[in-house]
Amino acid sequence: MDYFNHNTFATYYKTAEFLFENAKKSEEGQFYNLISSISFCAFSIEAYINHQGLIEDKQWKEWDKNEHPTLKSKIKKLTEIIGFNIDLNDEVFSIITPLFQFRDIIVHGHTELVAKKVKNPQNNSNGALLNLSSNIENFCSIKNAENILNKTKKIILEINKHSAFKIAESRLFNLGNGSFQVKRT
Numbered sequence: 001m002d003y004f005n006h007n008t009f010a011t012y013y014k015t016a017e018f019l020f021e022n023a024k025k026s027e028e029g030q031f032y033n034l035i036s037s038i039s040f041c042a043f044s045i046e047a048y049i050n051h052q053g054l055i056e057d058k059q060w061k062e063w064d065k066n067e068h069p070t071l072k073s074k075i076k077k078l079t080e081i082i083g084f085n086i087d088l089n090d091e092v093f094s095i096i097t098p099l100f101q102f103r104d105i106i107v108h109g110h111t112e113l114v115a116k117k118v119k120n121p122q123n124n125s126n127g128a129l130l131n132l133s134s135n136i137e138n139f140c141s142i143k144n145a146e147n148i149l150n151k152t153k154k155i156i157l158e159i160n161k162h163s164a165f166k167i168a169e170s171r172l173f174n175l176g177n178g179s180f181q182v183k184r185t
Contacts, residue, residue, distance in 0.1 A: 009047035013152065013173055016040035020149050024142060034140035035106065041152040042103035045096065048156045049074050055165045056081045071100050084162035092158070095151045102139055112136075 023033035053060035
């Protein structure tokens with residue numbers, strides 16, 4: 001029997017890259033590609049933290065299942081396990097808080113009230129809808145998505161560098177669909 005690891009973090013990161021490239025190529029559907037790319041960056045970071053937690057700590061799976069810890073709790077526990085302090089104020093790691101706030105908005109969507117001052121609203125309701133941006137729309141720019149994508153990769157590389165169970169950088173993001181053989185019996 002052959003056994004393979006399927007590393008979801010690699011699949012999610014590749015998905016984020018693909019969606020970002022699509023967003024850059026065409027304005028048609030660009031906003032939706034950006035929402036998706038940014039969301040998959042968050043999924044990739046959390047999947048990598050879970051990946052490292054599971055291989056570094058035998059109790060991680062039960063703790064995660066029973067406690068339903070926040071991402072910040074997972075980061076704190078992982079930093080204690082691998083002996084690497086992740087400073088959420090650091091230039092690279094500082095994207096984590098706004099990225100996961102965005103992810104939470106996407107996952108637990110709520111209607112957002114957007115305020116905009118409009119001249120003569122009775123006669124200009126269609127005009128008021130032009131350039132009306134929600135927090136999600138403001139967050140989903142090409143520039144911000146590119147920054148998040150780059151920092152997502154750097155975050156995973158940095159955590160990987162400090163792990164006792166490193167994945168070679170040449171394989172970390174180039175795992176095809178995220179799978180590789182781990183043993184044969």
